[in-house]
Amino acid sequence: MNISEAAQEMLEKLWLEIVEDKKGFIDVKKLGNTNVVKELAKTRCITKSDNRVRFTPKGRNESRKIIRRHRLAERLLHDVLEVGEDEMESAACKFEHIISEGVEESICTLLGHPKICPHGKPMPQGKCCRERKKITERIVSSLSELKKGQYGKIVYILTKNHKNLQKLLGMGVLPGMTVEIIQRYPSHVFQIGQTQIAVDTDIANDIYVRII
Amino acid sequence: MGLSMKRTKTTSKKIKEESKHQCHGPVSENIEGLEKIVLIGNPNVGKSLIFNKLTGAYVTVSNYPGTTVTIDKGKCKIDGKYYGVIDSPGMYSLIPITEEERIAKFILLKERPKIVLHVIDAKNLERMLPLSLQLIEAGLPVIVVVNMMDEAKELGIKIDFIDLEKRLGVPTVPMVATTGEGINKLMGKLKRYSLKNKRQITFNKFIESSVKEIESCLKRDYSISKRAISLLLLQKDDDTIRMVKEEEGKRYGRINIIIETLLQNYSHPLSYIIKLRLQREANKIISTSMINVDIKKHTIKEKISRAMISPITGIPILFVILYFGLYQFVGVFGAGTLVDLIEGTLFGDKINPILTDFVRDNIPFESIQDLIVGEYGLVTLGVTYAIAIIFPIVGTFFLAFSIIEDTGYLPRLSLLIDRLFKKIGLSGRAVIPMVLGLGCDTMATMVTRTQETKRERVIATLLLALAVPCSAQLGVIFAILSGQPLALFVWFIVIMFNFVLIGFLAAKILPGDKPSFYMELPPLRLPKISNVLTKTYTRMVWYFKEIFPLFIIASVLIWSFQLVGLFKYILKGLYPVVNLLGLPDEAAKAFLFGFFRRDYGAAGLFEIQNSLTMVQLTVAAVTLTLFVPCIAQLMIMIKERGLKTALLMFFFVLFYAFAIGMVLNQILLVLGVGL
Known part of the structure; x- marks a missing residue:
């Protein structure tokens, strides 16, 4: 679908407020730029009643895709290109508009189908995530999928499961550290510094590493 | 890791060999009113060894008030002044996950220590320094003790202590606790x-x-800096929140608003953000004060370790260890040779006859005579049992267990078996109580504390009560069924089946989160004889202190029941039940006594074995193994799990054991198995 970049930006904003903050609607006055609102209404992305702006299913789907592209771009910049936080944000804003659907899937797969963005917000899942196509070439992957003898640098840890996170933090398993996979069955064993640590698959799934 | 039980780690009055330095106090262990030195650090960094060296191991072990976690306390003399030394449980961070970590934090915050010794592993500075930084940040009086310098050196790690001290801003000491260097x-x-x-x-x-x-x-006024309290609040540490709520009252409402406002800007928990920042600081320190040449060598130890954790080689290794460590050493040598020697020769032929004659000649009333030397007398049953049977069996078991524990094998076994244990609602962590249960279910029930969630603790307790036979019981059952491999096989299969089935069902029924497994693997080590002996000794001491009185009570109970004739009625009530199992009336006695001492039931069976068919013996052995835990274990179950849960388990096990016995009897009869 062809909508302007400004309209795409606005869809992102709507997604954050309406979906992630679970507000359901947003006051039209908060949106400002009326031209863009008009464009979104015309392309049937939003509906407007009593000054309340809501998503149409189409608009919701569209903004979900944009958010996904934005956050994938962030991940790519953060995990692989190791771009600093400030730069990452502005670069991601440009990236999101030029990533096509096919490219999006390749990036997602390379990054091991990430579940959160670098800020910890949820990553909308794509078709590729659900199918989890196994491809050999990837750069980032969850620790549970690494093979014995592979090395990786931890790029991030899923922070949703608080207890698992605390355990990993406690043992000093943190982003930036290099791990070597010693064994993956029956438990995942990896070496970090001079210590070997064993975890179950649940916890190993929460650790994302860049393969080196 | 909570591997070794805290309470037994250091409790012995260890030989005073390391008393070069003037550091221990008189044997009186009261440290009230003294200024405190607190040892703190990750599990397996050698805190306890340093504690021993400081205090000379004149130690009291006590429960932390209101909890079941035990801590070691001792005294140390510095410059003519006595200090109280506290060895806290292993702790990974100021935000605790386990009960033990919580206690460690409480000690830090509540005892207002004069000095905090943060013991860290020289091989893993990178992972250990963040906690040091956090403690220093909190305004605590920290000395950083960098232990295991010898192992670090072997790996090519060099540490510049002048730089490290300067950068941390607190005193640091290199240490090799095993040799006392430092x-x-x-x-x-x-x-x-x-x-x-x-x-x-x-x-x-x-x-x-x-x-x-x-x-x-x-x-x-707080025992740590307000800055540290604020940071803990931001990380949503439950205990700190509770404490501040209590202290500040209404002001907490305002604080909460500040916290929530900040948290809105973050999708990651703040504990993650703060930890990352601490780690960055630690890395900065390490970058100048540590040189890691990284000598990469696959030592023979590493090869053995990998063989232990890979299923193909690990499972055979497990069986070898079980066969030699458990079956040969404990079963054949301990329960066979040693018991024969002590019970048969020493007590049976020497002490008991002499004592019996003496009592019968010198004490007037027959009932009093019986109390001391009768069939179930204090000496003939209680003392004989404890010294002649328990001592060799449990002693050899604890010795074997301590050796295995000190090699670092148990964490490896845990990870090997975690997947299987998950199916029965436990994690690999439960390996320790389960293996210990083969020695003594009572002690193992206490050790279920190390399990992470209540759900796991309940399942572990139930399985110990039902389907894990203790060493004393195993000894007698092996004796009865020996020479009948098929019967022994049936017994083994039925017990295993029930272990898995009940675990599986309990996991299905009990609410709560799935267990999770994470464990640090300590390096494999050759166990030190002195440490193994100390551990075995302290476990034995514990065993006698906790269990021995119960045997005495059991003897008195049986004696008084007999005196008033109550026994007969209970026995009569049991006849129909044992008949249902296809067993003769005499077997009832074995079941009744089985409650007082688990193996005694089996021993009772031993007496009448000649009058039983093999099917009857197999059914009886299975039922007795599953049958209710002994009186000591029941008491500990009540203490650990509460009266209601413990009684529920007790009655469940009671009925379940008989039900399985009945079913098994029918199956064996129908199949016409010629056992």
């Missing part, structure tokens, strides 16, 4: 200690401004 240096630093650490790590501006705001709301 203890004198530590004593020197303790002598000269004065609090002056003022190191402060700055977080990003949002966090810093929130911290300032919270600080200004904290009006009460």
Whole structure:
């Protein structure tokens, strides 16, 4: 679908407020730029009643895709290109508009189908995530999928499961550290510094590493 | 890791061989009113060894008030002045996950220590320093003890202590606790200690401004800096929140608003953000004060370790260890040779006849005579049992267990078996109580504390009560069924089947989260004989202190039941039940006594074995193994799990054991198995 970049930006904003903050609607006055609102209404992305702006299913789907592209771009910049936080944000804003659907899937797969963005917000899942196509070439992957003898640098840890996170933090398993996979069955064993640590698959799934 | 039970780690009055330095107090262990030195650090960094060296191991072990976690306390003399030394449970961070970590934190915050010794592993500075930084940040009087310098050196790690001390801003001491190297240096630093650490790590501006705001709301006096309290609040540490709520009352409402406002800007928990920042600081320190040549060698130890954790080689290794360590050493040597020697020769032929004659000749009333030397007398049953049977069996078991424990094998076994244990609602962590249960279910029930969730503790307790036979019981059952491999096989299969089935069902029924498994693997080590003996000794002491009185009570109970004739009625009531199992009336006695001492039931069976068919013996052995835990175990179950849960388990096990016995009897009869 062809909508302007400004309209795409606005869809992102709507997604954050309406979906992630679970507000359901947003006051039209908060949106400002009326031209863009008009464009979104015309392309049937939003509906407007009593000054309340809501998503149409189409608009919701569209903004979900944009958010996904934005956050994938962030991940790519953060995990692989190791771009600093400030730069990452502005670069991601440009990236999101030029990533096509096919490219999006390749990036997602390379990054091991990430579940959160670098800020910890949820990553909308794509078709590729659900199918989890196994491809050999990837750069980032969850620790549970690494093979014995592979090395990786931890790029991030899923922070949703608080207890698992605390355990990993406690043992000093943190982003930036290099791990070597010693064994993956029956438990995942990896070496970090001079210590070997064993975890179950649940916890190993929460650790994302860049393969080196 | 909670591998070795805290209470037994250091409790012995260890030989005073290392008493070069003037560091222990008189045997009186009361440390009330003394200024405190607290040892703190990750599990497996050698805290307890350093504690021993400081106190000379004149130690009391006590429960931390209101909890079941035990801690070691001792005394130490520095510059003519006595200090109380506390060895806290292993702790990974100031935000605790396990009960033990919580206690460690409480000790830090509540005891207002004069000095905190943070013991860290020289091989893993990178992972250990963040906690040091956190403690220093909190304004605690920290000395950082860098232990295992010898192992670090082997790996090519060099540490510049002058630089490290300068950068941390607190005293640091290199140490090899196993040999005592560095203890004198530590004593020197303790002598000269004065609090002056003022190191402060700055977080990003949002966090810093929130911290300032919270600080200004904290009006009460705390044992750690207000900054540290504020940071803990931001990390949503439950205990700190509770404490501040209590102390500040209404002001907490304001604090909460500050916290929630800040948290809105973050999708990651703040504990993650703060830990990352601490780690960055630690890395900065390491970058100048540590050189890692990284000697990469696959040592023979590493090869053995990998063989142990890979299923193909690990499972055979497990069986070898079980066969030699458990079956040959404990079963054949301990329960066979030693028991024959002590019970048969020493007590049976020498002590008991002499004593019996003496009592019968000198004490007037027959009932009193019986109390002492009768069939179930204090000496003939209670003391004989404890010394002649328990001592050799449990002693050899604890010896084998301590050796296995000190090699570092148990964490490896845990990870090997975690997947299987998950199916029965437990994690690999439960390996320790389960293996220990083969020695003594009572002690194992206590050790279920190390399990992470209540759900796991309940399942582990139930399985121990039902389907894990203790060493004393195993000894007798092996004796009865020996020479009948098929019967032994049936027994083994039925017990295993029930272990898995009940675990599986309990996991299905009990609410709560799935268990999770994470464990640090300590390096494999050759166990030190002195440490193994100390551990075995302290476990034995514990065993006799806790269990021995119960045997005496059991003897008195049986005796008084007999005196008033109550026994007969209970036995009569049991006849129909044992008949249902296809067993003769005499077997009832075995079941009744089985409650007082688990193996005695089996021993009762031993007496009448000649009059039983093999099917009957197999059914009886299975039922007795599953049958209710002994009286000591029941008491501990009540203490650990509460009266209601314990009684529920008790009655469940009671009925279940008989039900399985009945079913098994029918199956064996129908199949016409010619056992």
